[in-house]
Amino acid sequence: MSSYITTYTRKHLDPVHPDPEGIIIEDIAHALSLLCRGNGHVTTFWSVGQHCICCAKEAAGRGLSNRIVLACLLHDASECYMSDVPRPFKQTMQEYIRQEEYLLSVIYTKFLGTDLTVEEQRQVKEIDDDLLWYDLVNLLDMTPDREKPEMHIKVECKVQPFEEVEQEYLDIFEKYSRDVG
Structure with missing residues (x-):
């Protein structure tokens, strides 16, 4: 058995010992546009990519x-x-948590120049949790046990072709990465 996965762009990446050179934004955008939120336990397909775009x-x-x-x-x-x-x-x-945190640190360092500070992690987590509220309401018809968070965007959980999600992910990356990292 090999100790790597083959990505969409045909790179070989060992997720346990990731080489930053093998981490490609096109692989991330493509894969996340095809992964469903909530392990697929939702009323309609809503990709991890769409969630990240909303965040x-x-x-x-x-x-x-x-x-x-x-x-x-x-x-x-x-x-x-x-x-x-x-x-x-x-x-x-x-x-798993340790490996995930390490891999995410490598990804942040590659694309942002450094890992996130504790305050930056808090800001990202707050937005992630606020959007989870909308996932629960829109994708599971649940009533969350907290107040509706104030949002600055309109959150619509509508199915989009993965190619559109992938392209929007890449466009946002391009727009905001110019002065970062």
Whole structure:
């Protein structure tokens, strides 16, 4: 068995020992546009890529820095290499969490120049959690146990062709990465 995965751009990447040169934004955009939120337990397909795009747009709407906009766009990028595990299960998997944090640190360093500070992590997590509220309402018909967060974007969970999601992800990356990293 090999110790790497072959990506969309035909790179070989070992997600346990990632070489930053093998981490390609096109692979991230492509894979996240095809991965479904909530492990597929949703009423309609809503990709991780669409979620990340909303997070980035919300960060921009809040007037946060280009670096935070990009961090929001990239906050689930590790999932394109190691998939995702639902939160309740992930909380019991310390080695998975460690590997995911390391891979995400490599991704942030590659595209942002450095890993996120504690404050930057807090800002990204806040936006991620606010958008989770909308996922629960729009994709699972649930009533979250917190107040509706104030948003600066309109959140619509509508199915889009993966090619459109992939291109929008790349466009946002291009727009906000000019002065970062």
